[in-house]
Amino acid sequence: MAYLLTARRTCLRLRSHEFVSGLHSSASAQGPKLRPRLAKSLKPAFNRGRLEVARFDRDEAPHHGRQGEQEQEVSEARMQRQRRATLAEEGRKGKWSSESLEPAIAQKAPEPIERPVYKRKDLDYEATAEDEEFYNPPTLVTTGGSTEISASLKGAPTRFNTPPLLPGFVSALRETLGQDVRPTPIQSLSMKWLFDKEPAFEWNQFLLASETGSGKSIAYLLPVLQHLKETEGSKPPPTPSSRPLNPRAIILAPTHELARQLSGFAKSLLHSEKLRVVCASQANTKSQTTRDATASQMAAQFDSLMGGGQGEFAVHKNAHPVDVLVGTPMKIMEMIRGRGWDRREMTEEDATLDPKTLRRGRDKMVGVGKWRSKPELGLENVQWVVVDEADVLLDPDFQEVTRTLLADISAARGHQVPVDPLPTSPTEKLPENQDVEYPFHLVLTSATIPSTLARYLDAYHPRLIRLASPRLHHLPKTLQTEYASWTGGNKNADIEKRIRRVWAEDALAVASAVTPVTSLSKILIFCNKSSKVEDLSTFLAEKGIKNVALTSASEERKRGSNKHLFGFLRPLRNSQLQKPAPLSNVTPTNPGVISDPSKDPHVMITTSLLSRGLDFDPSINHVLIVDEPRNMIDFLHRAGRSGRAGQTGRVVIFGKSKGRGSDKAREVKQRVRALV
Missing domain, CATH: 3.40.50.300 (P-loop containing nucleotide triphosphate hydrolases)
Structure with a gap:
């Protein structure tokens, strides 16, 4: 729907909702943009390659398949008792003789019980984002199927042993x-x-x-x-090379x-x-x-x-x-x-070339010089x-x-x-x-x-x-999803409230923990825009929450190392590889005492820059997604920074639960539900 912002900061609906169905931060200026789709199947199209899906074989439980039979037997016995009681009552009223009671029961076969049968739905994975079918992928192997080509791990190693490893x-x-x-x-x-x-x-x-x-x-x-x-x-x-x-x-x-x-x-x-x-x-x-x-x-x-x-x-x-x-x-x-x-370099002959076609930071204007x-x-x-x-x-x-x-x-x-x-x-x-x-x-x-x-x-x-993997295109089993609603006021304040709630739960856990706990949970926050990252970082810092904000243009990325991520990435166990001393501003100031988020960063705010492949520390068991995911591919990678390698984690998705704009939040819930 289209909206008109009035002088009193209220929003009026002008036309149908079709206008905002594809509304995006950048798409509004560039026209509708196709949403990335997950592949239908990993099966090779020309039957020349091979697909193998990991599936562990195990013996069936002794009671496997017996539950339905037992239910059928109990149901049949119940029907027999009801039929006997009915015929006995009718016999007393003269409708049936005592001699005809048993034959009548024998002749009357119990009616079969109708049970719901699961029928696999043929899905259209090229449908638009508004199509209901897009949000209900099968749950067996991948979001596209490939269930007919499943293979077990027979013959595959179940331990890291020698052989095959050195x-x-x-x-x-x-x-x-x-x-x-x-x-x-x-x-x-x-x-x-x-x-x-x-x-x-x-x-x-x-x-x-x-x-x-x-x-x-x-x-x-x-x-x-x-x-x-x-x-x-x-x-x-x-051929030997002369290069170093x-x-x-x-x-x-x-x-x-x-x-x-x-x-x-x-x-x-x-x-x-x-x-x-x-x-x-x-x-x-x-x-x-x-x-x-x-x-x-x-x-x-x-x-x-x-x-x-x-x-x-x-x-x-x-x-x-x-x-x-x-x-x-x-x-x-x-x-x-x-x-x-x-690099392309403009020459005197390229006077008619539009300078806007040059790539920023890569192509050079005439007379600037060349890399040598x-x-x-x-x-x-x-x-x-x-x-x-x-x-x-x-x-x-x-x-x-x-x-x-x-x-x-x-x-x-x-x-x-x-x-x-x-x-x-x-x-x-x-x-x-x-x-x-x-x-x-x-x-x-x-x-x-x-x-x-x-x-x-x-x-x-x-x-x-x-x-x-059998859970390709699904969230890890150990990762829980939670939905947080905007209160209608300052969104940054809602995020701060959720952060402090996490730490309050940690403080309660410290009191009942058997083993000593010295650190609060670390939280990873994903935004869609760099400007949002900087704005949220400034707000939290003013509220006494020290944080690390990282975008593609951050100066910390130019140091040639990952020191700016120290305390958030998973450390290697071998101490020989951790020669660089930790930065003073990310080291707990009071060893043996629960860490202080006003002095040591416990929050990292970033864009999708850090959503790909990085293995974060297990202490990051909360991921906050404060902007609507652009697509489910982006959401899978952002949420997947927690709940890794069997560790528990939680992803919190912010959205509007009621009123105008709540349709988007419900749509996100439906799409996320298909990935669990």
Whole structure:
């Protein structure tokens, strides 16, 4: 419906509600925007690939199937008694003789009881957001079905043992995750398929799809690191490279924060089985390289810029060979082709070119100059490429850089792969018979499979082996959902009230806790806009709640490390990896006493920037979503920052429960209910 804001700040309805059905913060100016859809099914479209869904087999309980029979027997006996009583009463009235009583009962068969039968509904997953069918996906395997292609975990490892793992990885896992750690379904499937000693193809392609917090990082790190260790020094590179870095595996992540966390976790697995892991993310630190430099000069420049430290990249001329490189696609492309590789520069002949078509921060006007740094990354040795959060990196907005990087690696290894532009419309058909074969192992991972990604995989990777968790596209079982209503006043005050309620519950738990509790719960708040993040952060700070606000433009992201997230990300158990001292403003000021949120940050406010892949500390058991989710894909990733790895958690969704605008809140509830 359309609204008119009057002088008294009241809202009048002008026309029908169709106007606001697609209303969005940005869509109102840009026209209607298609809502991302989850894939109907992970089943390969051309029957060339393979889909395996994790499902643990177990024997049926002794009473399985007997409940219905018992109910039927009890019902039949009850009907017999009622019939006997009726016939006896009629016999006393002369309608029946005593001799005809029993035959009458025998002749009258009990009527069958009608029981409700569950019929699976044929759903239209391409329906609009207003369609009721969109909000009722089947609950068996995925939101699209694939129930007819289910497979058990027979033959898959149920423990992290030797074999198939090397002893060093088993000890590292137990040291990092605990002595009783067991693989999740997606990790078991990974060890079953990615450790295959006799694969059908020389270079394999895999998709690991499972819910948030299910351990996808371990699922691909273990086979990648073990293969690199087993083949270490066995095969010389096809052609030696003169570049300083020549990794054998590349892991791509959508953000610098995730790249640093992945590299740190990979290092925690390599205490016994030695391999070198380098993180390329520098978090947008400006380069001061104005001329070509040698490896030693570049090393001195990087050391002076970054000062060393965890998660930072440095080039050393006599360093050990690099085995694994972790970074964002754009950063790694800069290391391959040099900074500014994708810049367009206006010349005198481009006088008619509209300057607005230039990309802010990337393209340059005429006369500004050129980047001249030399490439520093060789690709001839690459045997593995992992695309983490593939639904983001292969999204229409980012797929060009990711596919160009994969094509460069393929070309360096002697196999040219074209990078054709993909259709921009979701209704436009993708080209057929365009199979892409890369000369390296390709692993894609994601917690959500949008329909656009499913179409891309069917068209370009039909033989992809798809390994799926049984709870894909669902919230973790240990995560509870709660709905909070706006009071109609200051929304920031409602958020503050909810935060203090969480801490009040913690204080009550401290009084009854058997073991001493010294810290209040930490809370993660997601907003849709950076301006909302800054406004809420200022409000809470004025109310005595110290917090950390992080957006894409925050200065803290330019430090080249994850120190600005200390206290919120899950720490590694090995103390050797935690050399950087914690910041003074996030350390409890009174050890042994319950922490003070007015002095130590217990609240982090951010956008979807930190919703992808990051493993947050278990103390973050509350996630507040204060803006309406743009789509369920975004909601799944935001809510999935809590309730990870079997830990309990709670996601609180704010909305209007009654009055104008409450339809949106009810719609969100219905859509979230389908994901539980």
